[in-house]
Amino acid sequence: MMDTTIYKALTVSQIREGLLAKEFTAVELAEAALSLAESEGQELNCFITLCSEKALKQAAAVDEKIVLGRELGRLAGVPVALKDNMSYMDYPTTCASHILEGYVPPYNATVVDRLIAADAVIIGKTNMDEFAMGSSNENSYYGPAINPVNHTCATGGSSGGSAAAVAAGIVTLSLGSDTGGSVRKPAAFCGVQGMKPTYGAVSRYGLIAFASSLDQIGPFARNSADLSALLSVITGQDEFDSTSIDFDHPDYVASISESPDPMRIGWPTECFGEGVDAEVLGALEELKKQLEEAGHTFVDISLKNLHAGIACYYVVATAEASSNLARFDGVKYGLREGDDSDLLAMYRQTRGKGFGAEVKRRIMLGTYVLSAGYYDAYYLKSMKVRRVITEELNEVFNKVDVLLTPTTPTPAFCIGDKTGDPLAMYLSDVFTVIANLAGTPGISIPAGKVESGLPIGAQFLGKRFDDARVLQIAHQAEKLLR
Amino acid sequence: MSNTENKNVIDGYEPVIGLEVHAQLVTRTKIFCGCENKYGAEPNTLTCPVCLGLPGALPTLNMQAVEYGIKMILALGGEVRQRSIFSRKNYFYPDLPKGYQISQFDLPIGEGGVIAIDVDGVTKDLGVTRLHLEDDAGKSLHPEGSGDKYSRIDLNRCGAPLIEIVSEPDMRSPQEAYAYLSKVKQILQYVGVCTGDMEKGHLRCDANISVRPVGQEKFGTKTELKNMNSFKGVERALNFEISRQIKTLKEGGSISQQTLLWDEKKQVAVAMRSKEEANDYRYFPEPDLTPLLVSDSWLEEVRESLPELPNARASRFVTEYGIPEYDAGVLTDTRHLAEYFEAVAKKSADGKLASNWIMGELSRYANGGEFDFAAPHVTADDIAHVIGEVKAQRISASFGKQALKELVAEKKALSEIDFAGNQMMSDTGEIESIIKNVISANAEPLERYLAGNVKLIGFFVGLIMKETKGKADPALVNKILREKLESRRT
Numbered sequence: 001m002m003d004t005t006i007y008k009a010l011t012v013s014q015i016r017e018g019l020l021a022k023e024f025t026a027v028e029l030a031e032a033a034l035s036l037a038e039s040e041g042q043e044l045n046c047f048i049t050l051c052s053e054k055a056l057k058q059a060a061a062v063d064e065k066i067v068l069g070r071e072l073g074r075l076a077g078v079p080v081a082l083k084d085n086m087s088y089m090d091y092p093t094t095c096a097s098h099i100l101e102g103y104v105p106p107y108n109a110t111v112v113d114r115l116i117a118a119d120a121v122i123i124g125k126t127n128m129d130e131f132a133m134g135s136s137n138e139n140s141y142y143g144p145a146i147n148p149v150n151h152t153c154a155t156g157g158s159s160g161g162s163a164a165a166v167a168a169g170i171v172t173l174s175l176g177s178d179t180g181g182s183v184r185k186p187a188a189f190c191g192v193q194g195m196k197p198t199y200g201a202v203s204r205y206g207l208i209a210f211a212s213s214l215d216q217i218g219p220f221a222r223n224s225a226d227l228s229a230l231l232s233v234i235t236g237q238d239e240f241d242s243t244s245i246d247f248d249h250p251d252y253v254a255s256i257s258e259s260p261d262p263m264r265i266g267w268p269t270e271c272f273g274e275g276v277d278a279e280v281l282g283a284l285e286e287l288k289k290q291l292e293e294a295g296h297t298f299v300d301i302s303l304k305n306l307h308a309g310i311a312c313y314y315v316v317a318t319a320e321a322s323s324n325l326a327r328f329d330g331v332k333y334g335l336r337e338g339d340d341s342d343l344l345a346m347y348r349q350t351r352g353k354g355f356g357a358e359v360k361r362r363i364m365l366g367t368y369v370l371s372a373g374y375y376d377a378y379y380l381k382s383m384k385v386r387r388v389i390t391e392e393l394n395e396v397f398n399k400v401d402v403l404l405t406p407t408t409p410t411p412a413f414c415i416g417d418k419t420g421d422p423l424a425m426y427l428s429d430v431f432t433v434i435a436n437l438a439g440t441p442g443i444s445i446p447a448g449k450v451e452s453g454l455p456i457g458a459q460f461l462g463k464r465f466d467d468a469r470v471l472q473i474a475h476q477a478e479k480l481l482r
Numbered sequence: 483m484s485n486t487e488n489k490n491v492i493d494g495y496e497p498v499i500g501l502e503v504h505a506q507l508v509t510r511t512k513i514f515c516g517c518e519n520k521y522g523a524e525p526n527t528l529t530c531p532v533c534l535g536l537p538g539a540l541p542t543l544n545m546q547a548v549e550y551g552i553k554m555i556l557a558l559g560g561e562v563r564q565r566s567i568f569s570r571k572n573y574f575y576p577d578l579p580k581g582y583q584i585s586q587f588d589l590p591i592g593e594g595g596v597i598a599i600d601v602d603g604v605t606k607d608l609g610v611t612r613l614h615l616e617d618d619a620g621k622s623l624h625p626e627g628s629g630d631k632y633s634r635i636d637l638n639r640c641g642a643p644l645i646e647i648v649s650e651p652d653m654r655s656p657q658e659a660y661a662y663l664s665k666v667k668q669i670l671q672y673v674g675v676c677t678g679d680m681e682k683g684h685l686r687c688d689a690n691i692s693v694r695p696v697g698q699e700k701f702g703t704k705t706e707l708k709n710m711n712s713f714k715g716v717e718r719a720l721n722f723e724i725s726r727q728i729k730t731l732k733e734g735g736s737i738s739q740q741t742l743l744w745d746e747k748k749q750v751a752v753a754m755r756s757k758e759e760a761n762d763y764r765y766f767p768e769p770d771l772t773p774l775l776v777s778d779s780w781l782e783e784v785r786e787s788l789p790e791l792p793n794a795r796a797s798r799f800v801t802e803y804g805i806p807e808y809d810a811g812v813l814t815d816t817r818h819l820a821e822y823f824e825a826v827a828k829k830s831a832d833g834k835l836a837s838n839w840i841m842g843e844l845s846r847y848a849n850g851g852e853f854d855f856a857a858p859h860v861t862a863d864d865i866a867h868v869i870g871e872v873k874a875q876r877i878s879a880s881f882g883k884q885a886l887k888e889l890v891a892e893k894k895a896l897s898e899i900d901f902a903g904n905q906m907m908s909d910t911g912e913i914e915s916i917i918k919n920v921i922s923a924n925a926e927p928l929e930r931y932l933a934g935n936v937k938l939i940g941f942f943v944g945l946i947m948k949e950t951k952g953k954a955d956p957a958l959v960n961k962i963l964r965e966k967l968e969s970r971r972t
């Protein structure tokens with residue numbers, strides 16, 4: 001059995017070196033991950049399903065390749081976790097919802113195929129807010145995930161389980177999905193790195209949709225080199241996703257190893273005002289100072305339409321969600337409630353019992369904003385606002401290379417603190433949603449801690465297709481803060 | 483108001499009809515996935531995560547379906563919108579696994595167009611509003627009397643590509659609607675994008691119908707008719723609904739906007755329960771598909787690939803082959819018939835004869851199911867050969883028909899037909915001597931003929947043809963016989 005402390009600190013490149021030097025085997029790594037998932041993972045409630053059987057087979061295959069001297073995939077033997085909204089053949093994919101109980105996808109998401117092709121070892125499926133709807137991971141049918149830094153705190157959401165599993169060292173890497181900040185926010189809350197790539201960079205095929213025009217799969221890691229390695233593996237156009245895009249970009253791991261040319265970094269004044277925790281502000285000011293010392297220039301800029309982002313986001317996202325979630329009707333798979341003689345009653349009872357309160361709230365909201373007579377006032381208006389926000393952001397990126405903001409206005413809050421006030425919960429996404437509305441990349445990295453020990457997240461936002469630059473600045477910031 | 487308009491008026495009311503035609507495209511694969519697009523396979527065998535609507539699956543657009551949509555709107559004389567978008571039409575139904583249909587709403591691929599119809603010799607142009615692409619739902623099977631208390635769902639059809647062609651409310655009678663539908667089917671088949679088979683559901687038709695007092699410009703309240711499974715069914719359902727609406731109004735009632743389902747067995751249209759039809763489809767742009775762009779060059783390529791359309795072809799047949807307009811209309815009814823005719827006409831170098839033989843003999847076999855212009859088992863060359871022999875008077879017309887029978891019904895090869903043994907008797911001397919013998923051997927009928935029963939000439943012709951085994955030219959026989967008989971009157 002591997003030493004847990006050593007296992008938890010391993011990076012992607014150390015795993016490769018260790019495997020090749022025969023310091024440990026991939027099976028040992030997988031066993032360590034699985035055993036941690038069963039102990040600490042259980043405590044943190046960060047996994048919904050463990051994929052032990054396949055994981056051990058994948059690991060054994062890597063060990064065999066090493067013995068035979070065959071070429072290894074880029075993530076050979078690296079223990080990875082998947083948010084439980086990504087289809088993985090033969091294992092339940094629940095979206096943390098009661099309504100998908102018993103559903104086992106007969107196909108792999110494209111990202112899963114890419115991970116398998118890179119010889120990664122998929123340890124398990126992680127906890128999340130039901131259908132990725134939430135900012136704290138408290139909307140899970142399987143209960144909230146627990147923040148490894150402070151067990152009374154929320155992990156942030158919706159990809160809370162994936163963030164917690166990486167933060168706790170159970171897995172080296174994980175994937176989440178980010179619709180309004182669902183990767184970046186839990187990364188900030190749990191003290192790891194999390195990125196939302198450019199919309200279209202990573203295939204959504206097999207990702208159970210929340211809001212199709214905003215959803216993007218993104219990586220979690222404990223450092224930017226690992227994050228870059230995972231992003232390199234999952235990025236790329238996919239013939240099964242019409243919205244995926246082929247664009248030129250350097251190899252992310254290679255590009256972060258070069259120190260970047262001096263950048264002009266935007267400092268959106270709206271992100272550093274009222275409502276932002278003083279310690280968070282202090283940490284960001286400190287980071288700014290260090291980046292300036294490293295040769296970068298800061299420019300005060302204004303995002304006048306930032307305040308409209310949340311309202312716009314909740315109209316667009318819920319509209320799409322109301323349609324995306326129509327397929328969960330009890331007819332074909334998952335939960336079925338009610339008796340066989342009344343179709344309408346079966347629909348009502350299945351969806352009534354199968355969906356949690358937040359999901360129902362959003363389906364109703366989305367149905368309302370698309371209804372005849374309200375479409376123009378809400379959906380159409382929001383699409384116009386979305387365009388305005390996107391244009392404003394594009395204009396800002398004509399002046400600066402990247403933006404620096406807090407990822408969230410405050411560090412992690414306590415479990416139960418905001419569940420009674422959905423609006424306050426929604427507002428905590430204020431700095432993250434614009435990247436989803438505009439389809440641009442964003443990353444959250446740990447930028448110190450508040451006095452209580454909770455991590456602070458700093459967010460870099462870049463222009464579309466500038467994922468490499470966002471990673472470069474994050475990598476440099478990571479080094480400066482070390 | 484002219485007389486032609488008046489004939490559609492019933493009890494002072496004029497019907498106003500618009501049709502929505504759904505045509506299933508004959509593409510190789512479905513519209514948003516790689517599954518085979520085929521009719522009649524075992525239930526639920528032609529499916530994948532995409533057309534099953536499994537969570538996480540995404541649509542990708544089949545460009546062949548787009549091409550077929552472009553072809554059809556061009557064939558209708560409409561415009562192609564070079565940037566169109568797909569929208570989701572949301573509703574719950576067990577055979578709709580995604581919970582929405584991917585269709586086109588405010589920005590369809592095709593707009594405008596005209597369909598010319600002919601009802602009782604009166605031609606009329608009917609407007610086409612739009613043409614859009616969408617995916618089909620699966621099929622719900624409700625087995626009656628099988629003891630199965632469950633409804634079954636077959637998702638093979640789910641994701642089959644459809645085009646919907648929406649007409650303007652330009653039709654004023656069920657006959658016009660029938661003619662419109664026939665014309666749409668004809669053009670679909672010509673362009674080669676749909677089988678047009680309504681019984682198999684490859685072509686489906688919904689109707690919007692209202693009536694208004696003659697002279698009133700404003701349309702009355704319309705109802706929607708669904709579930710008509712044949713061309714005649716559409717006509718019958720429309721007649722039923724027009725009568726119902728007029729009767730309601732005459733009795734002082736009013737028409738409520740509703741959807742009615744045609745019951746072919748009972749010959750009545752029954753209103754759907756309001757619960758079933760109270761649909762707000764909540765259309766919004768499909769976020770899983772990018773806007774559909776049609777480049778100038780692709781549009782030109784498709785335009786050039788269009789076949790000659792029925793009306794243009796009919797006019798050309800009139801001028802090129804000198805056949806009457808009516809014949810040209812019949813011969814261009816289907817693309818296959820038209821192509822067959824043209825091949826025979828070209829080979830035989832006689833359009834009129836080709837037309838007669840095809841519209842006569844060959845169509846009789848086609849109607850009897852013994853010949854199929856779409857998959858002919860006798861080549862146009864062989865038919866042209868028979869026609870050529872008749873035209874050159876080497877064989878009689880009756881042997882020509884016999885030859886056709888052997889080719890078509892008995893499936894003989896051309897080489898097996900005894901043209902040589904059935905050469906027409908053209909030797910006047912030989913015919914004369916046979917006629918002489920026949921007349922001499924039938925003194926009593928001759929007496930009666932000469933006494934005024936001239937109809938008996940047929941009796942003599944029959945005997946002569948029998949004697950010549952049908953090989954004598956009937957015209958020649960008639961001419962000589964008449965001379966010989968008349969010469970007996972002295």
Ligand SMILES: [Zn+2]
Nearest residue numbers: 515517530533
């Ligand atoms: Zn399919």
